[in-house]
Amino acid sequence: MTHSEARAGDHAVATHGLSKRYGRDSALESVDLRVPDGAVYVLVGVNGAGKSTLFKVLMNLERPDAGSAEVFGLDTGRDGPEVRAQVGYVPERQDAPYRSMTCAGLLRHASAFYPGWDHAYADHLARALGVRPEKRVGGLSKGETRRLQLVLALAHRPPLLLLDEPTDGLDPVVRRRALALLAEHLADAPTTVVVSTHHIHELESLADHVGVLRDGRLVAQMPREELQRTVRSYQLEVPDGWSPPPELQPTGLRRSSAGRDVRCTLVGDERDVARRLAATGARVRQASTLALEDAALAFLPEDPS
Numbered sequence: 272m273t274h275s276e277a278r279a280g281d282h283a284v285a286t287h288g289l290s291k292r293y294g295r296d297s298a299l300e301s302v303d304l305r306v307p308d309g310a311v312y313v314l315v316g317v318n319g320a321g322k323s324t325l326f327k328v329l330m331n332l333e334r335p336d337a338g339s340a341e342v343f344g345l346d347t348g349r350d351g352p353e354v355r356a357q358v359g360y361v362p363e364r365q366d367a368p369y370r371s372m373t374c375a376g377l378l379r380h381a382s383a384f385y386p387g388w389d390h391a392y393a394d395h396l397a398r399a400l401g402v403r404p405e406k407r408v409g410g411l412s413k414g415e416t417r418r419l420q421l422v423l424a425l426a427h428r429p430p431l432l433l434l435d436e437p438t439d440g441l442d443p444v445v446r447r448r449a450l451a452l453l454a455e456h457l458a459d460a461p462t463t464v465v466v467s468t469h470h471i472h473e474l475e476s477l478a479d480h481v482g483v484l485r486d487g488r489l490v491a492q493m494p495r496e497e498l499q500r501t502v503r504s505y506q507l508e509v510p511d512g513w514s515p516p517p518e519l520q521p522t523g524l525r526r527s528s529a530g531r532d533v534r535c536t537l538v539g540d541e542r543d544v545a546r547r548l549a550a551t552g553a554r555v556r557q558a559s560t561l562a563l564e565d566a567a568l569a570f571l572p573e574d575p576s
């Protein structure tokens with residue numbers, strides 16, 4: 272089945288009630304991911320939220336305990352090889368197969384598996400990312416391994432990229448270059464991307480959808496404009512002893528020394544928020560848009576314990 276024949280609906284990736292447990296701990300809990308075709312979907316979550324587990328299930332490297340996952344309409348459990356053929360995957364951790372191969376040898380080896388492998392593009396990426404062809408894979412540093420993984424993921428121009436913390440371990444120079452290469456890649460070829468990161472600001476210019484995982488649950492999932500409309504920074508004038516209504520999920524609360532001026536991030540439709548605040552005696556002086564990272568942080572726990 273081809274990629275275009277296989278896709279169902281407008282979603283390149285969809286999961287249905289996906290759950291995964293490790294012993295008594297739940298890594299994913301009834302996750303219904305929806306990644307629109309052609310989206311750059313940023314997956315956000317604190318350490319241990321379940322991001323890597325989700326990628327592994329999509330790559331059929333882990334079996335879910337309940338639910339299912341589809342990539343371009345293919346079942347990731349049943350059609351694993353067909354799915355993998357259409358995916359460029361950068362795993363969070365590098366397992367160590369092919370350690371004795373050189374980087375050039377591994378790229379040659381990988382090219383045989385992908386009909387769409389573009390040798391000239393692979394050379395371009397390897398040069399741009401400073402991959403040294405003669406170096407043995409087993410002797411690469413964490414950042415060098417990441418560079419090689421990026422070449423492996425992009426060089427066959429797959430319709431789907433699954434990037435699990437793709438800039439983790441890269442030095443600042445290569446990090447910036449890798450993001451520029453990714454932007455070029457997306458401009459050249461229609462590609463859906465699911466990318467997890469702890470550096471959300473790096474994807475400010477690329478992201479168009481955001482999903483937030485918290486303790487294995489997808490607690491928010493929406494287009495970027497909706498996120499930035501729904502989560503806003505408020506400047507308020509409040510009465511003495513005021514505290515925000517908890518249903519507005521207040522975060523980043525700061526008070527002036529006199530206590531009457533408050534800044535905080537609140538979740539909800541702006542008019543509804545203003546109405547609820549008015550009921551507590553607070554007056555909105557200003558509401559403003561947040562950067563992507565600050566907006567996404569509204570759904571993460573402020574206390575890491």
Ligand SMILES: Nc1ncnc2c1ncn2[C@@H]1O[C@H](COP(=O)(O)OP(=O)(O)OP(=O)(O)O)[C@@H](O)[C@H]1O
Pocket residue numbers: 293296297298316317318319320321322323324325363
């Ligand atoms: N192979 C495993 N065996 C046991 N527990 C696991 C295993 N893999 C993941 N977990 C647990 O599942 C939960 C989710 O882990 P996962 O690696 O998916 O989180 P993450 O969001 O990618 O975290 P990070 O941001 O730190 O990379 C964690 O509590 C983790 O300890």
